[in-house]
Amino acid sequence: MVTVADPVDDRPFVWKVQCESSLKPRVKPGDDPETAVAKGWIVARTPGDYEISVLGRMEDGFLQVEEVLSDDPDWSLDQTQPYVHLRKVCRDTLSNRRNGGLYRPGLVRTSHEDSGVYTSLVFDEWSERDHVTRLVIFGDSLSDTGRLKRRLKMVPRPPYWVGRFANGPVWSDYLEVSAQLAVQNHARGGAMATQREPMDSEELIQRIYTNGQFFVSGSITHQIDGYTANDVGDSGVVRADASVAILWAGANDYISKEAFDSSISLLLSKPYAEDGYASIVSKVTDALELNLAQLRELGFKRMMLVNLPNLGLTPMVLQNDSYMVSRKYESEEARLIDFSTRLAELTRRHNQELVTMVDRFLADSPGVEVIVMDADAAFAQVTDPEFGGDILGFDLESRKVQVEFEGREVAIQNQCYSGMTMGVFSPTANVCDEASRAVFWDLVHPTTFFHCWMAYMMGDLMFNEGWIGPMPPLEEYRGWCEMVADAY
Structure with a gap:
C-alpha cells in the first residue's frame, strides 16, 4: 500500500x-x-x-x-x-x-x-491487479520517446516534439496514460531488426546529414542486450506475470535504402536476387524471431509484435527521386505508381512471413503468448473515409494526392511538415494548417493524432487477449485525442 x-x-x-x-x-x-x-x-x-x-x-x-x-x-x-x-x-x-x-x-x-x-x-x-501493469518497448523511430535525442543532443529538432519523431506524443505515451500502464521504452530512432554494429555519435550525425531521414543507428538486439545488462541481469524478469514486451521494427531495414538509387531499385525490382526484398524480408523476420527468443530467455511470457503499415502509401513515394531513375518510364506518374506497388508487395511479404515466424516460434515456446498487432489493417482503417474520417476524425482530403496513369491510380496522404528530421527550416519548409488531423507528419512518420489512435487499437487488442482492462469508450477517447492534438 x-x-x-x-x-x-x-x-x-x-x-x-x-x-x-x-x-x-x-x-x-x-x-x-x-x-x-x-x-x-x-x-x-x-x-x-x-x-x-x-x-x-x-x-x-x-x-x-x-x-x-x-x-x-x-x-x-x-x-x-x-x-x-x-x-x-x-x-x-x-x-x-x-x-x-x-x-x-x-x-x-x-x-x-x-x-x-x-x-x-x-x-x-x-502489482495486486490481475492484469498486466508494465510494458517494455523495443523499436525504432515510430516508438522512440527521446533516446536518440538524448544521445545526439540535436535530432529530431523542433518542430518535432521533445525527441519524438512526430508533432506530439507517440503511441506509447498515449497508451501509458489511457491504459494506466507503467512504460519502459528502449526504442531508438534509426534502429534496424537485422544486426548492425552501433555507430559512435559523430559517425551517426554524419550519416543523418548525408541520408536525411533514412539513417540507421543500431539494432533491436542491442536494445535488448542493454536492457538485460542494465535493468534485469542474469536472473531475468522478476515480474513476468505483470509485464508485456512489445517489438515494433523492420521498416528501417527496407527504407534505409531509399536514399540510394541502386540499393532501392535492386531491393524492389529484383525481389529474388541476393539483395532483393524476398531475401531481406527473410533476414528481417529471422532477426525478429531471435529477438523474441531473447525475451523468452529473460522470462517474458507475453509479447506483442507489430507488423508494418503499407509502405507504398507513405509520402516518401511522392518525394522519391531515386527508384529506377535510369529506366525510361512513360511518365513520372508511372514510375511513382510502380514504386508504390513494389513497396506494397514488400509490405505484404513482410507481414505474411511475420505471421509464419510467430506460429513457428509459438510451437517451440510452451507457456508463451505472442500476439501480432496489425498496423497495416490499422492504417487501412485510418485512411478509409467512412471509418478514419467520420468515426476517428481524420482530415483525409486536405493532404490527399491522387497519382494516376493509364487506369492505374494510388491515393497517398502527403506529409504535413515539409522539412527534414533535422528540424532545420529551409526557405520552403512549412507545417500544414491541418497538422492536428493529418495522417503523416513527415515522409515516413505519422502525426500525433495517428499515434493516439494506434495506441487505442493496441490497447484494445491487449484487452481482447485478457492482458489489460478495457480502453475508454470510443467517443470519449476521440475527444481526448483531438484535445491533445489541438494543444500540441
Missing part, C-alpha cells in the same frame, strides 16, 4: 518525481524557434509549492514505489489513481511556471540525484 510519509532527508533511494515538459512546439517559418525548445525535466510540486519525492526499489528497470514523500501538510497522493493524480500534479506544476500556458506536459518519471536516470513508477496497488 502506498503511504504518504514524513520526509527523511538522509534516507537512501529517494527519487524525485519529474515532469517532462516543453514549450508549445508549433513553429512556422518566421516564428521564434525558442517557442519550441524542449525544457527537459521539471520537479513536480504540490499546490503549496513543495517538491514531491518517492521512496522505492528497482524491479525490472521500474521503480516500485513504497512511500510518497512531501513536506506539504495539506497534500496527499490519491491512492486509488496515483499515476493519474501525479499527471495532474505535473500539469499544475507546469501551468504555475512563468509562461505556464505555453508548456505542454509529457511523461511522469522519477530520477535519483546520483544516477540521472528517468525511471517509470510502479505502485503497489498496480
Whole structure:
C-alpha cells in the first residue's frame, strides 16, 4: 500500500518525481524557434509549492514505489489513481511556471540525484491487479520517446516534439496514460531488426546529414542486450506475470535504402536476387524471431509484435527521386505508381512471413503468448473515409494526392511538415494548417493524432487477449485525442 510519509532527508533511494515538459512546439517559418525548445525535466510540486519525492526499489528497470514523500501538510497522493493524480500534479506544476500556458506536459518519471536516470513508477496497488501493469518497448523511430535525442543532443529538432519523431506524443505515451500502464521504452530512432554494429555519435550525425531521414543507428538486439545488462541481469524478469514486451521494427531495414538509387531499385525490382526484398524480408523476420527468443530467455511470457503499415502509401513515394531513375518510364506518374506497388508487395511479404515466424516460434515456446498487432489493417482503417474520417476524425482530403496513369491510380496522404528530421527550416519548409488531423507528419512518420489512435487499437487488442482492462469508450477517447492534438 502506498503511504504518504514524513520526509527523511538522509534516507537512501529517494527519487524525485519529474515532469517532462516543453514549450508549445508549433513553429512556422518566421516564428521564434525558442517557442519550441524542449525544457527537459521539471520537479513536480504540490499546490503549496513543495517538491514531491518517492521512496522505492528497482524491479525490472521500474521503480516500485513504497512511500510518497512531501513536506506539504495539506497534500496527499490519491491512492486509488496515483499515476493519474501525479499527471495532474505535473500539469499544475507546469501551468504555475512563468509562461505556464505555453508548456505542454509529457511523461511522469522519477530520477535519483546520483544516477540521472528517468525511471517509470510502479505502485503497489498496480502489482495486486490481475492484469498486466508494465510494458517494455523495443523499436525504432515510430516508438522512440527521446533516446536518440538524448544521445545526439540535436535530432529530431523542433518542430518535432521533445525527441519524438512526430508533432506530439507517440503511441506509447498515449497508451501509458489511457491504459494506466507503467512504460519502459528502449526504442531508438534509426534502429534496424537485422544486426548492425552501433555507430559512435559523430559517425551517426554524419550519416543523418548525408541520408536525411533514412539513417540507421543500431539494432533491436542491442536494445535488448542493454536492457538485460542494465535493468534485469542474469536472473531475468522478476515480474513476468505483470509485464508485456512489445517489438515494433523492420521498416528501417527496407527504407534505409531509399536514399540510394541502386540499393532501392535492386531491393524492389529484383525481389529474388541476393539483395532483393524476398531475401531481406527473410533476414528481417529471422532477426525478429531471435529477438523474441531473447525475451523468452529473460522470462517474458507475453509479447506483442507489430507488423508494418503499407509502405507504398507513405509520402516518401511522392518525394522519391531515386527508384529506377535510369529506366525510361512513360511518365513520372508511372514510375511513382510502380514504386508504390513494389513497396506494397514488400509490405505484404513482410507481414505474411511475420505471421509464419510467430506460429513457428509459438510451437517451440510452451507457456508463451505472442500476439501480432496489425498496423497495416490499422492504417487501412485510418485512411478509409467512412471509418478514419467520420468515426476517428481524420482530415483525409486536405493532404490527399491522387497519382494516376493509364487506369492505374494510388491515393497517398502527403506529409504535413515539409522539412527534414533535422528540424532545420529551409526557405520552403512549412507545417500544414491541418497538422492536428493529418495522417503523416513527415515522409515516413505519422502525426500525433495517428499515434493516439494506434495506441487505442493496441490497447484494445491487449484487452481482447485478457492482458489489460478495457480502453475508454470510443467517443470519449476521440475527444481526448483531438484535445491533445489541438494543444500540441
